[in-house]
Amino acid sequence: MSTTVETSKQGGALAATANYLDERAGVGGILKNFGRKVFPDHWSFMLGEVALYSFVILLISGTFLTFFYQPAMTEVIYDGAYVPLKGAQMSIAYASSLDISFEIRGGMLMRQAHHWSALLFVAAAGLHMLRVFFTGAFRKPREINWLVGFMLFILGMAAGFTGYSLPDDLLSGNGLRIIDGMIKGIPVMGTTISSFLFGGEFPGTEIVARLYGLHILLVPALILIFIAIHLFMVIIHKHTHYSGPGRTDENVVGYPLMPVYVAKAGGFFFIVFGVVMAISATFTINPIWNYGPYDPSPVSAGTQPDWYIGWLDGALRLAPSNLDVSILGYTYPFGVLIPLVGSLVFLGLVAVYPFVEAWVTGDKREHHVLDRPRNAPVRTAIGAAGVTFYGVLWAAASTDLIAVFFQMSLNHVLTVMQITLIAGPVVAYIITKRTCLALQRKDREIVLHGRETGRIVRLPHGEYIEVHEPLDKFEMYKLVDFKDYRPTVVRPNKYGKITVGTRMRAALSRLYFEDRIAPVTQTELNEAQSHDHSPAVSAPAAQDQLTK
Amino acid sequence: MKNRFFRSRRKPLAATLVIAAGLLFSGGGYAVATSVVETSATEYTAEQISEGRKLFLANCASCHGLNSEGSAAGPSLIGVGAASVDFQVGTGRMPGQGSGPQLPKKNVQFTDEQISLMGAYIASLAPGPAIPEQKYLEATGDATHGGELFRINCAMCHNAVGAAGALTEGKYAPNLEGSEAKHIYEAMLIGPQNMPVFNDANITPQDKNDIITYLAYLEENPSAGGFELGNLGPVAEGLFLWIFGLGLIVAITVWLGAKSN
Ligand code: HEM
Numbered sequence: 020m021s022t023t024v025e026t027s028k029q030g031g032a033l034a035a036t037a038n039y040l041d042e043r044a045g046v047g048g049i050l051k052n053f054g055r056k057v058f059p060d061h062w063s064f065m066l067g068e069v070a071l072y073s074f075v076i077l078l079i080s081g082t083f084l085t086f087f088y089q090p091a092m093t094e095v096i097y098d099g100a101y102v103p104l105k106g107a108q109m110s111i112a113y114a115s116s117l118d119i120s121f122e123i124r125g126g127m128l129m130r131q132a133h134h135w136s137a138l139l140f141v142a143a144a145g146l147h148m149l150r151v152f153f154t155g156a157f158r159k160p161r162e163i164n165w166l167v168g169f170m171l172f173i174l175g176m177a178a179g180f181t182g183y184s185l186p187d188d189l190l191s192g193n194g195l196r197i198i199d200g201m202i203k204g205i206p207v208m209g210t211t212i213s214s215f216l217f218g219g220e221f222p223g224t225e226i227v228a229r230l231y232g233l234h235i236l237l238v239p240a241l242i243l244i245f246i247a248i249h250l251f252m253v254i255i256h257k258h259t260h261y262s263g264p265g266r267t268d269e270n271v272v273g274y275p276l277m278p279v280y281v282a283k284a285g286g287f288f289f290i291v292f293g294v295v296m297a298i299s300a301t302f303t304i305n306p307i308w309n310y311g312p313y314d315p316s317p318v319s320a321g322t323q324p325d326w327y328i329g330w331l332d333g334a335l336r337l338a339p340s341n342l343d344v345s346i347l348g349y350t351y352p353f354g355v356l357i358p359l360v361g362s363l364v365f366l367g368l369v370a371v372y373p374f375v376e377a378w379v380t381g382d383k384r385e386h387h388v389l390d391r392p393r394n395a396p397v398r399t400a401i402g403a404a405g406v407t408f409y410g411v412l413w414a415a416a417s418t419d420l421i422a423v424f425f426q427m428s429l430n431h432v433l434t435v436m437q438i439t440l441i442a443g444p445v446v447a448y449i450i451t452k453r454t455c456l457a458l459q460r461k462d463r464e465i466v467l468h469g470r471e472t473g474r475i476v477r478l479p480h481g482e483y484i485e486v487h488e489p490l491d492k493f494e495m496y497k498l499v500d501f502k503d504y505r506p507t508v509v510r511p512n513k514y515g516k517i518t519v520g521t522r523m524r525a526a527l528s529r530l531y532f533e534d535r536i537a538p539v540t541q542t543e544l545n546e547a548q549s550h551d552h553s554p555a556v557s558a559p560a561a562q563d564q565l566t567k
Numbered sequence: 568m569k570n571r572f573f574r575s576r577r578k579p580l581a582a583t584l585v586i587a588a589g590l591l592f593s594g595g596g597y598a599v600a601t602s603v604v605e606t607s608a609t610e611y612t613a614e615q616i617s618e619g620r621k622l623f624l625a626n627c628a629s630c631h632g633l634n635s636e637g638s639a640a641g642p643s644l645i646g647v648g649a650a651s652v653d654f655q656v657g658t659g660r661m662p663g664q665g666s667g668p669q670l671p672k673k674n675v676q677f678t679d680e681q682i683s684l685m686g687a688y689i690a691s692l693a694p695g696p697a698i699p700e701q702k703y704l705e706a707t708g709d710a711t712h713g714g715e716l717f718r719i720n721c722a723m724c725h726n727a728v729g730a731a732g733a734l735t736e737g738k739y740a741p742n743l744e745g746s747e748a749k750h751i752y753e754a755m756l757i758g759p760q761n762m763p764v765f766n767d768a769n770i771t772p773q774d775k776n777d778i779i780t781y782l783a784y785l786e787e788n789p790s791a792g793g794f795e796l797g798n799l800g801p802v803a804e805g806l807f808l809w810i811f812g813l814g815l816i817v818a819i820t821v822w823l824g825a826k827s828n
Pocket residue numbers: 074077078080081082084085088115116119130133134137138140175178179180181182183184185186234235238239242304305
C-alpha cells in the first residue's frame with residue numbers, strides 16, 4: 020500500500036486518480052490483467068474494429084438526430100425551406116426529417132453521417148464475418164462467439180431497416196409496404212400479424228412511432244449487449260493469430276493491449292470517423308426530399324432497400340411470381356414464401372456452420388492458429404458458394420438498374436440471375452476447391468524445392484539447373500503449419516450398430532477430406548534437401564518441430 | 568433487321584380487334600377531350616407544307632412511306648401531329664437509325680426551321696397534337712404540385728427525379744436531365760413508345776407546366792447533401808460505400824498492418 024502512495028506522489032494527477040480508483044474499486048488488478056492481453060497485428064483483424072467504430076458514430080449521430088426528429092404520423096402542411104415540397108401535406112416525421120436536413124445547423128451532415136455509418140457498420144461486420152469464416156476463426160473455443168457475431172449482423176440489419184423507415188418518405192414507405200406484403204403472405208396468421216404490427220390496416224398511424232422505439236431503444240440496446248459479450252469473449256479466448264515462428268495453439272503473439280494497442284485503436288477510430296465524415300460532407304445519401312412524402316399509391320422506378328436488405332429484395336424479385344396455391348380457403352403465395360423460408364434457411368446455415376464443421380471433423384482441440392483459406396479447401400469452397408448465392412441475390416435487387424445501364428432486357432436479366440442463383444454456387448464451389456488444392460500443391464513444391472528464381476546456372480560438368488531460392492523461416496512456417504484431417508471411417512457404436520448419423524457424418528467427412536494435400540513433413544523435407552541440386556536450402560525445421 | 572423488329576411489335580389479331588372496338592367507343596369522347604390540342608397554334612401556309620413535304624420525302628419516306636402511310640420499317644404518321652414530329656426529330660430520335668426494342672436518341676440532325684416545316688406537312692395530313700404554346704413552357708408553375716404529379720404519374724417509369732428506369736423487354740424510360748420544356752410537354756401529349764398519353768383532360772396544360780417547373784427546379788438545384796451518385800438511390804449508395812468507403816478503410820488497415828510488420 021505504502022509504495023503505491025509514493026508512486027502517486029511522483030506520478031502527478033493521472034497516477035493519483037488511478038490510485039484513487041484502485042484503492043476503492045480494485046480497478047488496478049483488472050486493468051493490469053486486461054492491459055497485458057495481447058492483440059496480434061494483421062489488417063484483417065481490424066475489420067471488426069471498423070464495425071465497432073461505425074457503431075460508435077451511429078450512437079453519436081443518432082443521439083443528435085433524436086433531438087430534432089419527431090416520430091409522429093399526424094399530417095401537417097410543410098412550410099420549410101425545400102421549395103418543391105412547400106405546401107405539401109406530409110407526416111410530422113417526414114417534415115421533421117426535412118427540417119433536420121435543411122434547417123437544423125449540421126443536421127444534414129449528421130443525417131448523412133448516420134446513414135453512411137449505418138451502411139459501413141453492416142458492411143464492415145459482414146466483411147469481418149467473412150474473414151472469420153475463411154480463416155476458420157470460428158473453431159473451438161469460439162463457436163459461441165460466432166453466434167454472437169451472427170446476431171450482431173442480424174441486429175445491424177434490423178437497426179438499419181427500422182431506421183430507414185423513420186423519415187416516412189415514399190421510398191421507405193414502399194419498403195414497409197413490401198414487408199407488409201411479406202408478412203401478409205405468411206399462411207393463416209399473416210393478416211393478423213400485419214394488423215398487430217401496424218396497429219390496423221397498412222400504413223395506419225402507429226408504425227413510425229413503433230419503429231422509433233425499436234430503433235433507438237431496443238435494437239441499439241441489444242447491439243450494445245451483444246457487442247459487450249462479443250468483446251468479452253474475445254478477451255477470454257484471446258485473439259487468434261496467423262501461423263508463424265513461435266505462434267501456436269497455446270499462445271498469442273502481438274502487442275499488449277496497454278498501451279500500444281489501445282493507443283493504436285484510438286487513432287484508428289479517428290481514421291474511420293474521418294472517412295465517414297468526409298464522405299458524409301461530400302456525398303448525398305438518401306435524399307428523402309426527392310422521394311416525397313409517403314403516399315400508398317405511387318411507387319418510383321429505382322425503389323430499393325439499403326444494401327444489407329438488398330439480398331432479401333433480390334430473393335423476392337427472383338422467385339417465380341405465379342405460384343399462388345389455394346388450400347382450404349387460404350392462399351399460399353409461394354412467390355413470397357419461397358424467399359421468406361429460403362432466406363431463413365440460408366441464415367440458419369450460416370449460424371450453425373461452426374457446429375457442423377466441428378461435427379464432421381470430429382476435432383475437439385482448441386484452435387488459436389488461423390487457417391490459410393487454401394488449407395481448408397472444402398470450407399473455403401462452401402464459403403465461396405455461400406458468397407456467390409448471397410451475391411446473386413444481392414445483385415438481383417438491382418435487376419432494373421442493370422437492365423437500363425447495360426441496355427439489356429429486364430426479362431433476360433431476371434432469367435440469367437435465376438439460373439446463376441442455382442448454378443453459380445455449384446460452379447464457385449468446384450472452382451474454389453480446385454484452386455485451393457492447386458495452391459496447396461504449389462506450396463508443397465515451394466517448401467520442398469524452394470522458390471524458382473529464373474536464374475539458370477551451368478554446372479562444371481555441363482548440366483543446366485535453375486537455382487531455387489530457399490525459404491526463410493517465416494515463409495516456411497506459413498506454408499507447412501496446418502492441420503491435416505482424414506476422412507472418418509464408419510465404425511459401429513458400442514451397441515454394434517451403424518447409425519444414420521454416423522453414415523451421414525462419414526459421407527460429409529469424405530466430401531471434406533477426400534481430396535487433400537498433406538502438409539510437408541520433416542522426413543520429406545530432409546529427403547528433398549539431400550536430393551536437391553540447389554545447394555542453398557538450409558534446413559528450417561518443418562511442421563512437427565515448428566508447432567511445438 | 569427492321570422487319571424482325573416490326574414483327575415483334577405487331578399485335579395479335581384479337582388484340583387489334585379489341586383495341587379497335589375500344590377506340591370506336593371511346594373515340595368520340597377522346598375527340599372532344601383533345602380537341603383543344605388539335606387546333607394548331609400556328610397556321611401553316613401551303614408553301615411551308617410543300618417545303619416540309621420535300622424534306623420528308625428526302626429523309627423520312629424510306630421508312631414512313633411516300634405518303635406517310637407507314638411501311639414495314641416505320642409506322643404511319645397520319646394524325647400524329649406536329650408535336651410528335653417536333654418531339655421525335657427535335658430530341659434526335661428521328662430519322663430512325665439502327666434497330667432494337669427502342670430507337671436511341673442521337674444528335675439532332677435538322678434545324679428548328681426544318682423540323683417545323685416537316686411538322687407542318689404531317690399536321691396537314693390529318694389533325695393531331697400541335698406544338699405546345701410557349702406560355703406553358705416557362706417553368707413558372709407550382710413546383711410542389713408538379714412534384715406530386717410527377718411522383719404519381721411519371722416516377723414509376725422515370726424514377727423519382729427522372730434519373731431513368733427499366734421497362735420490360737429491353738425498353739426503358741430515359742433520364743430526363745437536359746430535356747427541354749417543349750419536349751417534356753410534347754412527350755406527355757403524344758406518349759412516345761411505351762409511355763402513356765397524358766392528354767389535357769388527364770393532366771391539364773397548367774399541370775404540365777407544373778411538372779416542367781418541378782423538373783426545372785431539380786435541374787437548377789443540385790442536392791443540398793453533396794454529390795448525387797446519379798440519383799439512383801440505395802443501390803448506388805451501397806456500391807459507393809463498399810467500393811470507396813470500405814475500400815478506403817481496408818486500404819488503410821492494410822497499410823497500418825504492413826507498417827507494423
Ligand atoms: C445500431 C445501428 C444503427 C443503424 C444501422 C441505424 C440506421 C439508421 C438509418 C439507415 C436511418 C435512416 C437515416 C436517414 O436517411 O434519414 C436512421 C435514422 C435514425 N436513427 Fe438510426 N441507426 C442505428 C442506431 C441509432 C441510434 C443508437 C440512435 C439514437 C440514439 C438512432 C437514431 C436515429 C434517428 C432519430 C433517426 C431518424 C432520423 C431522420 O429521419 O432524419 N439510430 N438510422
